[in-house]
Amino acid sequence: MLEQRINEVFGDDEPGHFGTGWWSGILSAFFGFLSLGAVVCLHFPQVLTSPELRAYYPMSVMRPLIQGVIVAAIVFGVISAMLRRKKVLALTGMGLALVATLLGGSSVPINGAALHEGPAIGLDWFLLDMLLMTLIFSPIEVLWPAYPKQSVFRKEWLLDIGYFLSTHLPIQVTSFLILLPATELTRWFGIPSVLAAMGHLPWIVQVLLAIAVADLCEYAIHRLFHTVPWLWRFHAIHHSSQSLDWIAGSRSHLVDDVVVRAFMLVPMMFIFPHDIIVAYLFFVTIHATWCHCNFGPTMKWLEPWLIQPRYHHWHHTSQKEALDKNFAIHLPWIDKLFGTHYLPADGSWPQQYGLYKEQFPGGFWAQTMYPFRGRKKPLSKSAV
Numbered sequence: 559m560l561e562q563r564i565n566e567v568f569g570d571d572e573p574g575h576f577g578t579g580w581w582s583g584i585l586s587a588f589f590g591f592l593s594l595g596a597v598v599c600l601h602f603p604q605v606l607t608s609p610e611l612r613a614y615y616p617m618s619v620m621r622p623l624i625q626g627v628i629v630a631a632i633v634f635g636v637i638s639a640m641l642r643r644k645k646v647l648a649l650t651g652m653g654l655a656l657v658a659t660l661l662g663g664s665s666v667p668i669n670g671a672a673l674h675e676g677p678a679i680g681l682d683w684f685l686l687d688m689l690l691m692t693l694i695f696s697p698i699e700v701l702w703p704a705y706p707k708q709s710v711f712r713k714e715w716l717l718d719i720g721y722f723l724s725t726h727l728p729i730q731v732t733s734f735l736i737l738l739p740a741t742e743l744t745r746w747f748g749i750p751s752v753l754a755a756m757g758h759l760p761w762i763v764q765v766l767l768a769i770a771v772a773d774l775c776e777y778a779i780h781r782l783f784h785t786v787p788w789l790w791r792f793h794a795i796h797h798s799s800q801s802l803d804w805i806a807g808s809r810s811h812l813v814d815d816v817v818v819r820a821f822m823l824v825p826m827m828f829i830f831p832h833d834i835i836v837a838y839l840f841f842v843t844i845h846a847t848w849c850h851c852n853f854g855p856t857m858k859w860l861e862p863w864l865i866q867p868r869y870h871h872w873h874h875t876s877q878k879e880a881l882d883k884n885f886a887i888h889l890p891w892i893d894k895l896f897g898t899h900y901l902p903a904d905g906s907w908p909q910q911y912g913l914y915k916e917q918f919p920g921g922f923w924a925q926t927m928y929p930f931r932g933r934k935k936p937l938s939k940s941a942v
Contacts, residue, residue: 580647590631594654598681611683628655752828767830774892804852863891869901
């Protein structure tokens with residue numbers, strides 16, 4: 559098993575707390591990987607970068623950022639090598655940074671005039687989002703975990719990185735599949751006066767209404783994915799994680815991901831201007847990822863109004879008392895409205911995660927093909 563082999567090569571039995579060189583080694587390898595990937599994108603922007611994002615990259619900022627990541631990989635590698643007996647992580651990070659430097663580093667020239675629309679792999683989007691999400695969520699999971707004994711590199715962490723990769727590389731395909739029904743329906747049936755009326759409302763009111771409309775749509779399609787057996791076979795992948803953290807939220811079948819986003823986007827495009835939709839997409843990216851975090855602190859006064867990690871963790875439990883509960887993504891009052899709200903008043907967290915009495919394959923490709931294979935026996939009732 560690849561994950562086990564990686565753990566054996568890079569891991570050891572030494573302590574992993576701050577000051578032991580473990581985290582500096584992890585950061586060195588992480589930044590080394592990102593820096594090499596970024597430099598490769600500079601060499602082959604036509605095939606490795608998303609056409610939709612190229613125009614928004616300020617290269618006067620991106621080049622120093624890439625150079626900073628290269629330097630960070632080397633600095634953290636040196637620190638780890640000085641503090642830790644096993645040097646594999648440190649040497650890997652510094653080695654990747656060295657290769658990135660030898661390939662030209664951040665100074666690789668780009669012929670912007672030669673770039674054009676066409677098929678591309680979103681490696682740039684994967685690298686950038688991985689950097690941002692890791693910097694935002696990994697520190698809070700390490701410092702304030704809901705489950706202190708849960709390792710960052712818990713079982714199936716590599717599988718979830720694979721899912722993260724699978725939702726980012728084909729960004730052109732997924733964007734097309736998500737936007738096509740929304741753009742065609744609004745082109746034929748859209749009412750300009752509705753958009754104009756919404757545009758006259760204060761910006762913050764539009765954002766709050768967008769969150770409510772989107773969450774009502776997401777509640778409906780989410781509940782369908784739990785109650786319709788053939789839809790559940792796609793959504794079960796998301797609930798197969800035995801442990802929950804920010805990267806586990808990426809475990810989702812392509813069909814699940816596209817259908818949910820398209821179902822939400824269609825009514826949004828009928829009602830809200832483009833800038834409000836963009837603002838909501840930014841909000842849902844951060845908020846949905848945070849709700850999957852292994853993050854313990856909870857703002858009790860905010861629990862009735864905004865979903866926090868403890869609430870959504872109960873949605874992922876395999877404990878019988880919480881099955882088929884907490885379908886809302888942002889607003890807990892929607893679950894109260896439809897009778898699916900569950901949140902213990904004692905502040906407790908789930909003790910078990912995953913699927914409820916259901917056999918499920920391991921591995922990315924086996925899980926991807928699972929919904930399309932015939933069932934040998936009826937599915938058990940889903941875990942939420």
